[in-house]
Amino acid sequence: MSEYLVVCSSCGGVNRLPGDRRATDAKCGKCGSKLFSGHPHNIDGSVFDRHINRTTLPVLVDVWAPWCGPCLAMAPAYEAAAQQLEPEVVLLKLNSDDEEEVSARLGIRSIPTMILFQGGQEIARMSGAMPAGQIVKWVRERLAPAAA
Template structure:
């Protein structure tokens, strides 16, 4: 059976799990946190590369800041859409106010900016807030 690499949102350990259409249960081998948890997780300069490079699933990263109005509107949409894709895509957030080096490294010029990574490589970028339908359709293109 094929296996996929999934990075735990809680402890950032890399897990190898059987590739299936759907999962009833999948827990991290290290911390036992559910890998089915779809809540977007925060990335820092220390955890970013591990989460993006070691994931066989597409990683959708929201670069945002707490003072940004469109980011505040996008936050609940991002979280709601993430719930539609357990172990199909991972959703993460980077607070560019706290992680300025990441914002500079990835050439973030406006926020919110969403970047989708596959196999550690940026495959799509879009700036500006999105509604639930458009974000969901965008993510489905990379699954």
């Protein structure tokens, strides 16, 4: 891909990134925040919708809640997965308590739930906590057919 679009998780600005530049160095043209930090970004509902509809890279969303033991146990693994998957995949965290409408729209029935989106469409979903290596493997296996 010669260029791609990435939504800034801080301000919601849409950024056009040339494919021949290092994405890890990219900063938002609107607010100056790093677009890829090796850490998942906590987002609200409006930025979630913008990411899904405008980001042309795959987007992995961890739907979680602060009272959920398995969610808290998986948080370090999701963080480690971000370091391995970025900048090829955008990793986001959506608090289901704060974003009840989005969680309902997504049909979240248990947490943690990870949903992988590509081209604005859900392509895979997995509920339950996983270690970092399993998260990375799960994502790469689901994206492999698209790359072939």
